[in-house]
Amino acid sequence: MSIAEIVEKHGNDRENLLQILHDLQDCSGDHSLHHDAMVQLSRIMNLTVADIVGTASFYSMFSLRPRGRHVIRLCESPPCYIKGSENILLALEKRLGVSVGGTTGDGLFTLETTSCLGVCGVAPAMMIDETVYGNLTEEKVNGIIDGLVKAA
Amino acid sequence: MSKPRMFLLVPIDANTVIAGAREVKNRFSLEIGKRGLAGEAKVIETGSFGPADAGVVVAVQPDGVVYGRLAPDDVPRIVEEHLVKGRPYVERILPGEKPPPPPESEDARHTQLHGRVVLDNCGRIDPDSIEEYIANDGYFALGQALTAMTPAQVIEEVKASGLRGRGGAGFPTGLKWSFCAPVKAREKYVICNADEGEPGTFKDRLIMEGDPHKVLEGMAICAYAIGATRGYVYIRGEYAISIERMQRAIDAARAKGLLGRNIFGRGFNFDIEIRKGAGAYVCGEETALIESMEGKRGLPRLKPPFPAQSGFRGMPTNVNNVETLANVPAIIRRGAAWFKSLGTAGTPGTKVYTILGHINRPGLIEVPAGVTLREIIEEYGGGMQSGSFHMAQLGGTAGDILGREMLDVPLDYDALQKVGHSLGSGAILIMNESVNVRDFLHACLKFFHHESCGRCGPCRNGLHVLRDITGRLKDGKAYKDDPGLMQEVALALKSSAFCPLGQSPAAPIMSAWRYFKDDILSGVDSNAARPRMARSLRADLSAAI
Numbered sequence: 001m002s003i004a005e006i007v008e009k010h011g012n013d014r015e016n017l018l019q020i021l022h023d024l025q026d027c028s029g030d031h032s033l034h035h036d037a038m039v040q041l042s043r044i045m046n047l048t049v050a051d052i053v054g055t056a057s058f059y060s061m062f063s064l065r066p067r068g069r070h071v072i073r074l075c076e077s078p079p080c081y082i083k084g085s086e087n088i089l090l091a092l093e094k095r096l097g098v099s100v101g102g103t104t105g106d107g108l109f110t111l112e113t114t115s116c117l118g119v120c121g122v123a124p125a126m127m128i129d130e131t132v133y134g135n136l137t138e139e140k141v142n143g144i145i146d147g148l149v150k151a152a
Numbered sequence: 153m154s155k156p157r158m159f160l161l162v163p164i165d166a167n168t169v170i171a172g173a174r175e176v177k178n179r180f181s182l183e184i185g186k187r188g189l190a191g192e193a194k195v196i197e198t199g200s201f202g203p204a205d206a207g208v209v210v211a212v213q214p215d216g217v218v219y220g221r222l223a224p225d226d227v228p229r230i231v232e233e234h235l236v237k238g239r240p241y242v243e244r245i246l247p248g249e250k251p252p253p254p255p256e257s258e259d260a261r262h263t264q265l266h267g268r269v270v271l272d273n274c275g276r277i278d279p280d281s282i283e284e285y286i287a288n289d290g291y292f293a294l295g296q297a298l299t300a301m302t303p304a305q306v307i308e309e310v311k312a313s314g315l316r317g318r319g320g321a322g323f324p325t326g327l328k329w330s331f332c333a334p335v336k337a338r339e340k341y342v343i344c345n346a347d348e349g350e351p352g353t354f355k356d357r358l359i360m361e362g363d364p365h366k367v368l369e370g371m372a373i374c375a376y377a378i379g380a381t382r383g384y385v386y387i388r389g390e391y392a393i394s395i396e397r398m399q400r401a402i403d404a405a406r407a408k409g410l411l412g413r414n415i416f417g418r419g420f421n422f423d424i425e426i427r428k429g430a431g432a433y434v435c436g437e438e439t440a441l442i443e444s445m446e447g448k449r450g451l452p453r454l455k456p457p458f459p460a461q462s463g464f465r466g467m468p469t470n471v472n473n474v475e476t477l478a479n480v481p482a483i484i485r486r487g488a489a490w491f492k493s494l495g496t497a498g499t500p501g502t503k504v505y506t507i508l509g510h511i512n513r514p515g516l517i518e519v520p521a522g523v524t525l526r527e528i529i530e531e532y533g534g535g536m537q538s539g540s541f542h543m544a545q546l547g548g549t550a551g552d553i554l555g556r557e558m559l560d561v562p563l564d565y566d567a568l569q570k571v572g573h574s575l576g577s578g579a580i581l582i583m584n585e586s587v588n589v590r591d592f593l594h595a596c597l598k599f600f601h602h603e604s605c606g607r608c609g610p611c612r613n614g615l616h617v618l619r620d621i622t623g624r625l626k627d628g629k630a631y632k633d634d635p636g637l638m639q640e641v642a643l644a645l646k647s648s649a650f651c652p653l654g655q656s657p658a659a660p661i662m663s664a665w666r667y668f669k670d671d672i673l674s675g676v677d678s679n680a681a682r683p684r685m686a687r688s689l690r691a692d693l694s695a696a697i
C-alpha cells in the first residue's frame with residue numbers, strides 16, 4: 001500500500017495518526033518508520049515532521065530505526081522477572097550475539113525488551129513478531145530461534 | 153438433526169494458542185468426523201475459562217472432565233476412550249479444574265461455578281457467535297433498558313448496585329455516569345478502556361476474547377444512559393486476538409441491528425469502533441488515553457476538566473474499564489438488589505482476578521469480593537507450586553507488596569483501606585522465598601522508569617533516582633542513606649507527580665519497607681561512600697520537589 005492509500009483508508013485526520021503509523025510500519029519491510037516516509041506523510045497530513053516523529057517515538061511499538069526480519073520482544077516486567085526472564089535474556093543475547101536493541105549481522109533478528117505482554121500466566125514470555133511464546137527456558141528459546149533460522 | 157450428546161469446549165485464547173490449541177481443535181473435529189460421531193459430539197471454540205498455564209485445555213461436558221496439556225496426537229486416544237467407550241483418559245486429566253457447565257443445559261446459566269457474573273459465558277459459548285450470546289440472555293438487558301427504562305432509571309439502577317470501577321481506582325460507576333449525563337453537547341462518547349498494561353493483569357483480554365458481546369452490550373447501555381452516540385474500544389496493540397474478536401463482534405451486532413441506527417426501534421443510535429494502542433502503559437490513564445485517541449503522544453491531561461465535561465474531541469466522554477462494562481448487563485437484567493447480594497457491602501458483586509506467580513494453577517478467577525489471600529492461594533490457586541508463601545503483590549506493579557501478616561485480610565476496597573492497602577487492578581502475584589524483595593523492587597522500578605511519559609519533573613527525575621537506588625540495593629552496594637532516600641523520594645513523588653503513574657511507586661516501596669525492612673537494609677554496603685556528584689544531585693532533588 002502506498003502512503004496515500006494508507007491515509008485514505010483511515011481518513012486524513014490527525015486523530016488517525018497512530019493507526020496510519022501502524023500500517024506504515026507494517027508495510028515498511030523492516031518493522032520501522034522510514035524518515036522519508038514520515039516526511040511524505042507530513043505533507044499529506046499537513047503536520048510537521050517533528051510532530052509525527054515526536055508522536056511515533058513516544059510509543060514502544062514504533063521504531064525509528066530499521067529492525068531485523070523478526071523482532072523479538074522479551075517481557076521483563078515483575079511477573080516474568082520472578083520466573084526467570086533475566087536468564088532468558090542472557091540466553092537470547094548469547095544465542096544471537098547481540099545485546100538489547102541490537103540486530104544480528106544477517107539482519108534476521110532484533111532483540112528488544114518490553115513491558116508486560118498480558119500473557120503472564122505463562123511467564124516468562126516473549127513475542128516474536130505477532131506470535132507469543134511462553135514458559136520459556138534456555139532450551140526452548142534456542143529451539144525457537146533455530147526454527148526461525150531454518151525457515152529463513 | 154439430533155441434538156449433540158456431548159460438548160467439547162476448546163478455549164482458544166492467547167495462552168492456549170501458544171500451546172497449539174487450534175491444531176488440537178482441528179484434530180478433534182477430524183477424528184470425530186472420521187468415527188461418524190459428528191451428530192453426537194460437538195466441538196465448540198470458546199474463550200478461556202480460567203487456567204492459563206495448562207497448555208491446550210479441553211472440557212468435555214456433561215461429564216465434567218477437563219483435559220490439559222494436550223497435543224494433537226492425544227486426540228485419537230481421547231476420542232476412542234472417552235467419546236466412544238465412555239472412559240475418561242486419565243493420563244491427561246487436569247486435577248482440580250471445575251469445567252464450565254454445558255452450553256445448552258437449562259440451569260447452566262445461573263448455577264455457574266463460583267457464581268460468575270462477568271465470566272459466566274467465558275469458556276462456555278463461542279465468542280464469535282452472536283446467536284449463542286443472545287441464547288444466553290445476551291442483549292436482553294439492552295432491550296430492557298431501551299424499552300422499559302429511562303436513561304435516568306438506568307443510572308439509578310447502576311448507582312443502587314454499588315458497582316465500582318474495575319480499572320484500578322474503584323470509582324462508583326453510577327456516579328460517574330451521572331456526571332456525564334446532564335452535560336449538553338453536540339456529541340458524547342463512551343470509551344471502553346482496554347489498554348490493560350498493568351503487569352500481571354490480563355483479565356480484560358480474556359473477557360474480550362471469551363465474551364466480547366458482553367462488553368459491547370455494557371457500552372450500549374452506558375451510551376443510552378448518558379446520551380452518547382459513539383463508542384470506542386481502545387485496545388492495546390499487542391492484543392491481536394482481542395482486536396479480531398471484538399471487531400467480529402461489532403460487525404455481527406451491527407448486522408443484527410443491535411448497533412447502528414434506531415436500535416430496538418426506539419430511536420437510539422449508537423455505534424462502536426476500535427482504536428489500537430501502540431505500546432505505552434501511561435495510555436491506560438484515561439486522559440492520556442484520550443490524547444492517544446486523538447493521535448498524539450499519550451501525555452495525561454490536567455484535571456479538571458474531567459472527561460465527563462471535556463474529553464475526547466473536547467466533548468463529554470465517559471471512560472470505563474472492560475470489566476466494569478461487562479458487569480452492567482447483568483445488573484440491568486437481574487437488578488441492583490441481586491448484585492448487592494454478592495460480595496461485601498463496600499464492594500458489591502464479584503471481582504475478577506488474575507492469579508499468578510509460584511502457585512499451581514495460575515489463571516483467571518472470578519470470586520465474591522472479600523475472599524482472603526489465603527483462600528485465593530489454597531482454593532483457587534491450587535496451593536503453592538514450590539516453597540512457602542513469602543510475599544504477594546496486589547494490583548499489579550503499581551500495587552502494594554504484602555507480607556505473611558496479610559494472608560487473612562478480606563480483599564475488598566474498604567477492608568484493605570483500613571489496613572493501609574488497596575486492591576488495585578486485580579492482579580495477584582504470589583511469590584515464594586526464591587524472590588528477594590530487593591531484586592523485585594528493582595524490577596518494579598525499571599518498569600516505572602521505562603513507562604514514565606516524561607511530562608513532569610518529579611516523575612521524570614525521581615524515577616531515575618529510584619531505579620538507581622533499587623539497583624544498588626539489589627547488588628548489595630547501596631549507600632547507607634539509600635533506604636531513607638528511597639522512601640523520601642517515593643513519598644515526594646506521591647505528593648507531587650502529575651499523574652498516578654509517578655505517584656504509585658510509593659505503593660510497592662513503602663509497603664515493602666513495612667514488611668521487609670531487614671531484607672532491604674541487607675542491601676546496604678557500609679563501606680560504600682556516595683560520590684560527590686550524587687550528593688549534590690540529592691540537594692538538587694530536594695530543592696526541585
Ligand SMILES: Cc1cc2nc3c(=O)[nH]c(=O)nc-3n(C[C@H](O)[C@H](O)[C@H](O)COP(=O)(O)O)c2cc1C
Pocket residue numbers: 316317318319320321322323325328345346347348349350433434435436437438439471472473474476477651652653
Ligand atoms: C498509569 C495508569 C494506567 C492505567 N491503566 C489502566 C488500564 O490499563 N485499564 C483501565 O481500565 N484503567 C486503567 N487506569 C485507570 C483509568 O485511568 C481509569 O480510572 C479507568 O479506566 C476508569 O474506569 P473504571 O471507572 O471503570 O475503573 C490506569 C490509570 C493510570 C494512572
Ligand code: SF4
Pocket residue numbers: 434452603604605606607608609611612649650651652653654655
Ligand atoms: S507522573 Fe510520570 S507519567 Fe504521570 S505525567 Fe508525570 S511524567 Fe508523565
Ligand code: FES
Pocket residue numbers: 075076077078079080081115116117118119120123124125351352353
Ligand atoms: S509480566 Fe510478562 S507477560 Fe505479563
